Amino acid sequence: MSDRIPRLEMAEMRPDLAAYLTPRVERLRYLGELFKCVGHAPDVTLQFMHFTDALKHALPDRLTELGALTVASYMENRYERHQHERLSEKLGFPRTWIAQVNRLDPAAATELSDVEKVAQTYALKALRTRGLEAQAEFDTLARLLSPAEAMAFVMLIGRYVTHALAVNTLGLKPPVPSIFEGEQ
Structure with missing residues (x-):
């Protein structure tokens, strides 16, 4: 860990x-270590959080969580994956759904x-090819979603890549365990 x-701490952050x-x-009952670090860039952090909030309103919960879990699993970002497993459960998604998303094998x-x-x-192809060879997969997705939702999903993938890069660069440990910890 860097x-x-x-x-x-909260008292040291810009008001x-x-x-x-x-x-x-207050909801989570902890201040995540990522925020303890990115708090040094308050303007950027606030914009990042507004971006995150806008994405939550732009997509149905299941697509948001699918995107978040997919990127977190692919990028080996246990910090975010564990949190989104818990959020997915709180939203009522079955553990079997969460586990299948985490396996990264949609077929x-x-x-x-x-x-x-x-x-x-689409998300996996975009991640693997840096978006350079994901046009066919995107076109398939765009036929099933509105233009606004299709573009929001693309931006969602980028948001979670940004988070993973920060967490992985800093070597941050997950603030909560996986919902699957202890299961075989």
């Missing part, structure tokens, strides 16, 4: 960022809808 970035994060911290997934399979297929 110790080059001092960890800020507008601390105020924005307070409801999230074999029986719990995913056709749209979800296409969305995960």
Whole structure:
């Protein structure tokens, strides 16, 4: 874990960022280490959080969580994957659905809808090829979603890649365990 970035507590953050994060911290009962680090860039962090909020409103919950879990699993971002497993459960998604999303094998997934399979297929191709060879998969997705939703999904993938790069660069440990920890 990188110790080059001092960890800020809420009282040390700029007041507008601390105020924005307070409801999230109260709900989760902890201030994630990522926020303790990115709090050093309050303007960027606030915009990142507004972007995140806008994405949540732009897509149905299942597509949002599918995208978040797909990128987190692909990028080996256990920090975010564990949190989104918990959020998916809180939203009422079955553990079997969550597990199948995490496996990154949409062709074999029986719990995913056709749209979800296409969305995960696109996300994985975009990640593997840096978007350079994902046009056919995107076109398939765009036939099933509105233009606004299709573009929001593309942006969602980028949002979670950004998160993974930060977490992986800093070597941050997950603040909560996986819902599957202890299961065989």
